[in-house]
Amino acid sequence: MAEYMKKASKNLQASQELQKQWHDQKDVLIQYQPGQKVWVLEPVAPRALQDKWSGPHIIVEKKGEVTYLVDLGTARSPLRVLHVNRLKPYYDRADLTLLMATDEGQEEESDPLPDLFSSTEQDALVEGVVLADCLTVEQKDHCINLLGQFSELFSTVPGPTSWCEHTIDTGDSLPVKSKIYRQPDHVRDCIKQEVQKMLELGVVEHYESPWASPVVLVPKPHSKDGKREMRFCVDYRGLNQVTKTDAHPIPRADELIDTLASAKYLSTFDLTAGYWQIKLSEDAKAKTAFSTIGGNYQFTVMPFGLKNAPVTFQRLVNTVLQGLEAFSAAYLDDIAVFSSSWDDHLVHL
Numbered sequence: 001m002a003e004y005m006k007k008a009s010k011n012l013q014a015s016q017e018l019q020k021q022w023h024d025q026k027d028v029l030i031q032y033q034p035g036q037k038v039w040v041l042e043p044v045a046p047r048a049l050q051d052k053w054s055g056p057h058i059i060v061e062k063k064g065e066v067t068y069l070v071d072l073g074t075a076r077s078p079l080r081v082l083h084v085n086r087l088k089p090y091y092d093r094a095d096l097t098l099l100m101a102t103d104e105g106q107e108e109e110s111d112p113l114p115d116l117f118s119s120t121e122q123d124a125l126v127e128g129v130v131l132a133d134c135l136t137v138e139q140k141d142h143c144i145n146l147l148g149q150f151s152e153l154f155s156t157v158p159g160p161t162s163w164c165e166h167t168i169d170t171g172d173s174l175p176v177k178s179k180i181y182r183q184p185d186h187v188r189d190c191i192k193q194e195v196q197k198m199l200e201l202g203v204v205e206h207y208e209s210p211w212a213s214p215v216v217l218v219p220k221p222h223s224k225d226g227k228r229e230m231r232f233c234v235d236y237r238g239l240n241q242v243t244k245t246d247a248h249p250i251p252r253a254d255e256l257i258d259t260l261a262s263a264k265y266l267s268t269f270d271l272t273a274g275y276w277q278i279k280l281s282e283d284a285k286a287k288t289a290f291s292t293i294g295g296n297y298q299f300t301v302m303p304f305g306l307k308n309a310p311v312t313f314q315r316l317v318n319t320v321l322q323g324l325e326a327f328s329a330a331y332l333d334d335i336a337v338f339s340s341s342w343d344d345h346l347v348h349l
């Protein structure tokens with residue numbers, strides 16, 4: 001019996017080694033260097049059986065043949081030893097730059113409140129787009145020729161669409177009117193400048209309405225030259241509370257990423273002031289009214305901050321891309337075109 005057990009154990013070991021050799025024939029040991037950025041696969045609390053990729057995180061030290069000390073940047077456990085199977089490389093996105101031509105000797109005016117509309121003051125120059133370094137010279141030439149053929153489609157001036165309009169259904173609710181927030185003098189001056197620019201663009205108009213929402217200035221997440229930059233917004237929380245919800249679905253960002261994961265070539269488009277390309281219905285205009293020290297105004301196009309604005313915009317983009325789902329996807333005003341080959345990508349673009 002002992003002899004049979006010994007022979008069975010030997011055959012089992014040989015079989016396991018053969019299976020491992022077959023399974024590992026295409027495996028490659030991935031090596032990471034200290035300071036390298038990586039994605040980390042970690043469980044989603046409190047669901048221990050559900051994982052997600054997070055990052056980027058930094059490799060601190062190589063601990064073993066297949067283990068690394070990773071800085072997760074968390075308060076509870078900032079450093080953790082992880083197996084290489086829970087890591088994958090993180091690649092920084094290539095910087096794309098849009099160059100704008102200005103007249104020689106023209107000085108830039110100092111603006112204490114960088115606004116949403118500065119990009120509307122001149123047409124975009126598609127010839128100034130810097131393409132990703134990973135493209136070959138021939139591929140860059142293809143892109144430049146393609147941009148030149150459709151240069152009339154690129155503009156920094158938002159234009160209205162006739163495909164849809166935004167409505168605000170408040171049912172039988174009484175008009176919501178909020179008081180103007182108290183603001184210092186320099187903030188009121190900035191608000192006055194922004195309102196004047198919107199009047200010139202036709203984005204807002206003078207109107208006396210029973211509806212009124214207050215204006216707020218929201219700090220931008222990033223500032224230039226260390227200056228505190230602000231964004232003009234209207235506080236529509238009161239209006240949103242009485243607005244009926246539009247149940248049209250918004251795509252999940254993680255599912256869109258999965259859709260793009262297998263693509264070899266990817267191009268993205270960011271629409272110019274996308275919300276402002278959608279007109280408001282006559283009834284909705286009065287409900288978007290806002291009050292300032294200088295008077296009452298209402299929007300003529302869909303503003304930011306409305307409850308169902310993202311849904312309306314997503315519905316419009318889905319309509320535009322209908323029939324092109326095999327190589328395009330959109331999340332609000334960001335449209336991605338993806339392809340498995342360069343020739344197909346040019347056709348898809």
